[in-house]
Amino acid sequence: MQQKPARIRILDAAHELMLTVGLARATTKEIAKAAGCSEAALYKYFASKEELFIRVLEERLPTLGPLLDRLMSEPEKYTVEENLTEIARQAALFYEQSFPIAASLYAETQLKRRHDDAMREMGAGAHMPIKGVAAYLRVEQRAGRVHPYADTFAAASLLMGACAQRAFAYDATAEGTPPPVDSFAPAVARTLLRGISLAGDPA
Incomplete structure (x- = not known):
């Protein structure tokens, strides 16, 4: 072989x-x-x-980049809710698989600082998915499918934060496992959309 x-x-x-x-x-x-x-x-x-x-993150784990590129090039192929659901699904799987890899960094402050410096030099880091989702939401704003006054960065932070929390916040529950991604993703997307849709009135 x-x-x-x-x-x-x-x-x-x-x-x-x-x-x-x-x-x-x-x-x-x-x-x-x-x-x-x-x-x-x-x-x-x-x-x-x-x-x-x-x-490793790009080639061995689910990644958001290609999905966001596709959604920004043809956002109206699916509804905003469908797009947000797919983003949440991919993000939840990414954090689920990447959290065990990166968690050890937080136990060593100096190593974490060096790692962050290196990420910054490469134009990478944990903030990049948030920026990517915010950019997608701005495309939807320009298309008139998201409220013009919605804070896209805050919305992206809420979505990514929920997906990241799913990776480690449920270990102490009776089940000891996170909610299934197929029910979690649409629920998060639907809830977020209520705050940024045209029917809403964000301050």
């Missing part, structure tokens, strides 16, 4: 290690070892662990 290309093996190993031991403890040395290559080979494909982290 033919071996996978080195870049794919590195991404696979990084994804597995980041899930099992967390981003903070997944060193490039351990990732390279798990991928069956040298650290030098790893750095041939990825400039830093932060870049590798971004590529």
